[in-house]
Amino acid sequence: MHMETAILAGGCFWCIEAMYDDLQGIVSVESGYAGGHVDNPNYKQVCAGGTGHAESIRVTFDPAQISYAEILDIFFHVHDPTTLNRQGNDVGEHYRSAIFTLSPAQEAEAVAAKARAASLWPGKIVTQIAPAGTFWVAEDYHQEYFQRLGSGNAYCNFVVAPKVKKFREAYKHRLKSAAA
Numbered sequence: 001m002h003m004e005t006a007i008l009a010g011g012c013f014w015c016i017e018a019m020y021d022d023l024q025g026i027v028s029v030e031s032g033y034a035g036g037h038v039d040n041p042n043y044k045q046v047c048a049g050g051t052g053h054a055e056s057i058r059v060t061f062d063p064a065q066i067s068y069a070e071i072l073d074i075f076f077h078v079h080d081p082t083t084l085n086r087q088g089n090d091v092g093e094h095y096r097s098a099i100f101t102l103s104p105a106q107e108a109e110a111v112a113a114k115a116r117a118a119s120l121w122p123g124k125i126v127t128q129i130a131p132a133g134t135f136w137v138a139e140d141y142h143q144e145y146f147q148r149l150g151s152g153n154a155y156c157n158f159v160v161a162p163k164v165k166k167f168r169e170a171y172k173h174r175l176k177s178a179a180a
Contacts, residue, residue, distance in 0.1 A: 001062060001064075002062075002063065002064075003027060003060050003061065003062060003063075004060070004061055004062075004063050004068060005058060005059065005060055005061075005102060006058075006059040006061065006068060006071050006072075006099075006102075006106075007034050007056055007057070007058050007059070007099070007100035007101075007102070007132050007135055008056060008057055008059065008071075008075050008098070008099055008100070009034060009035065009054035009055060009056040009057075009096060009097065009098040009099075009100070010075060010078065010079035010081075010087065010097055010098075011055070011079050011086075011087025011088070011090050011095045011097075012055060012087065012090050012095065012159070012160070013031040013032070013055040013056060013057055013138065013142065014031070014142070014145045014146050014155075014156065014160055015078075015079075015087075015146070015159070015160050015163050015164070016057050016075075016078065016079065017029045017030075017031050017057050017143075017144070017145070017146065018145075018146035018147065018150070018160060018164045019074075019078055019163070019164060019167045020057060020059050020071075020074075021144070021147065022164075022167075022168065022171075022175050022176055022177075023066060023074070023171070023174055023175065023176065024065055024066060024174055024175065024176050024178070024179050025061050025062045025063075025064075025065030025066030026059060026060070026061050026066065026176075027060040027061060027062060028059075028060045029057050029058070029059050029060075030057065030058045030135075030137050030138075030143065031055070031056075031057055031137075031138040031142045031143055031145070032056055032057070032058060032135050032136050032137045032138045033046050033051075033053035033054070033055065033056060033094075033135070033136045033138060034053060034054055034056040034058075034098070034100045034132060034133065034134075034135050034136070035052060035053055035054045035056070035098055035100055035128070035130060035133065036051040036052035036053030036054075037051065037052045038050075038051040038052070038053070039134075039136075040136055041053050041136055042139065043138060043139055043142065046094045047092070047094060049092060049093060049094070051094075052093070053094055053136070054093070054094050054095070054096050054098050055094050055095065055138075056098070056100065056135065058135050058137075059071060066174075068106060068109050069109055069112070069113060072099065072109060072110060072113035073113060073116065073117075074171065074174075075099070075113075076113060076114075076116070076117035076120060076121075076125075076127075077120070077170065078163065078167050079097060080097075080121070081097045081114075081117060081121060081125045081126060081127040082121050082122070082123035082124060082125060082126060083097075083126070084096070084126045088159060089159075090159075096126075096128060097126060097127040097128065098127060098128040098129070098130065099113075099114075099127060099128070099129050099130075100130055100131070100132035100133070100135070101129060101130070101131055101132060102131075102132050107129060107131075110129045111129060114127055114129065146160050146161075146164065
């Protein structure tokens with residue numbers, strides 16, 4: 001089986017990780033940090049600012065089941081790409097909207113997806129498109145955070161859960177549970 005990788009940043013990585021975990025064709029999702037200039041950053045450093053990293057996810061997927069273009073189109077539906085360095089109440093460079101590309105083909109597809117997204121949003125799309133560089137896997141406690149601790153965490157109850165619910169309703173035909 002041939003697998004591909006996508007690296008995306010769309011606010012808190014707990015939110016987008018939980019959404020992509022549910023999609024058919026997604027093999028794995030890891031929360032981490034991308035787009036920065038500090039080696040092996042940790043959560044505290046990234047949140048403090050100055051490392052240049054964004055909270056990101058690395059998605060491993062089966063392109064026979066879901067294309068990179070579909071992954072990007074979903075990305076532009078599940079977060080607000082018109083707010084610079086912000087998603088809702090989460091503010092800072094590490095919450096920026098970004099697509100970190102791994103090849104010229106991914107860069108071209110990201111540019112095309114950003115253009116398609118312009119018809120969905122009333123404001124200017126500010127999503128950064130940049131070469132991936134090194135993806136640093138976040139600390140273990142961030143992995144599968146919503147799945148493990150969502151109901152016991154106030155942030156997850158008020159921010160993540162409504163986003164995941166809306167996503168599951170909009171993409172119920174593409175969820176792993178729909179294929180079962």
